[in-house]
Amino acid sequence: MKTCMNCNISVGGNADTCPLCQNSLTGTASPNNWPSPTRLRKQAFLYKLQLFIVLAAIVVGLSLDFLLDLNNGRHYSLIFSLWLIIFELDLWNNIKKVFIISKTVSLTILHVSLLLLLTAWYYNFFDIAAFTIVPILTGTALLANMTFAMIDTRENAMVYLLENILIVFIIYAVLKARHTQPGLVWTICLMISLVCLIGIIIFKGRKVSNEIQKRMNF
Ligand SMILES: [Zn+2]
Known part of the structure; x- marks a missing residue:
């Protein structure tokens, strides 16, 4: 001593x-x-390493694009940088806050969908993104959240499932109201969300209305 x-x-x-x-x-x-915090130190190092690589990629991308102007005024590096920045923010949020898998899945799919729509608009494949890829991602989120809601006893996943169902209803209603044909994939997505809604009401019953009341602060 x-x-x-x-x-x-x-x-x-x-x-x-x-x-x-x-x-x-x-x-x-x-x-x-x-005990010496070797594991934490290693994780912190890995976090810094990926942050360094990502920031370096953004700087190199922006420099090549704006200083050399290889793409005749089309600044693709802005979209590329936006993807990486959102990725970093999501990663940071997942590390800093209590990890809830349904929240992470929902937010990741939401962010990827929005970035994809922006990218698709820029690269002229908006229709494929909006009517095929995004509804597939949304359907995947629905099925994942339905699974989490069924196995999660602390009811963390339920609100994300309900939000997900609501988003599909709203998108479908907006498309219909604008006389745009939602297409097969969004229709399948709507059917999945209806089935999930019926399933969650049958299996979780009163907990569903409790959850809605809690979130809406009735
Ligand atoms: Zn002393």
């Missing part, structure tokens, strides 16, 4: 300075009282 002559206290572990007065400690070191 090491001691501080100044404070007259014993300090466990192998610290060189007193935690109170920062004077040097005397005596022999004893084993550390807590």
Whole structure:
């Protein structure tokens, strides 16, 4: 055990300075009282490494695009950078906050869908994105959230499933109101959301209305 002559206290572990007065400690070191945070340090390093690579890619992309102007005024690097920035923000949120899988799945699919629509609009494949890829992603989110809602006993997933169902209803209603044919994939998506709604009401019953009341603050 090491001691501080100044404070007259014993300090466990192998610290060189007193935690109170920062004077040097005397005596022999004893084993550390807590495990060394190697795993956390490794994770922090990996996080920094990917952040560095992503930021470097953004800088290189923007420089090539704007300084050399290889694409005759079409600035693709803006869309490329936006994808990476949203990815970084989502990753940061997942690390910082309590991890809820249904929330992560829902937000990721929402962000990917919005970015995809923007990219598709820029690259002229908007119809395929809006009427095939996005409804497939939305249907996948629905099925995943239905599964989470069925197995999750703390009812974290239910609100994301209900939100998901609501979003599909709204998209379908807007398309119909604008006299746009929603197409086969959105129609399948609507059927899945109706089946999920029936399923969640049958299996979870009163918990569904409780959840809606809680979220709406009735
Ligand atoms: Zn001291």
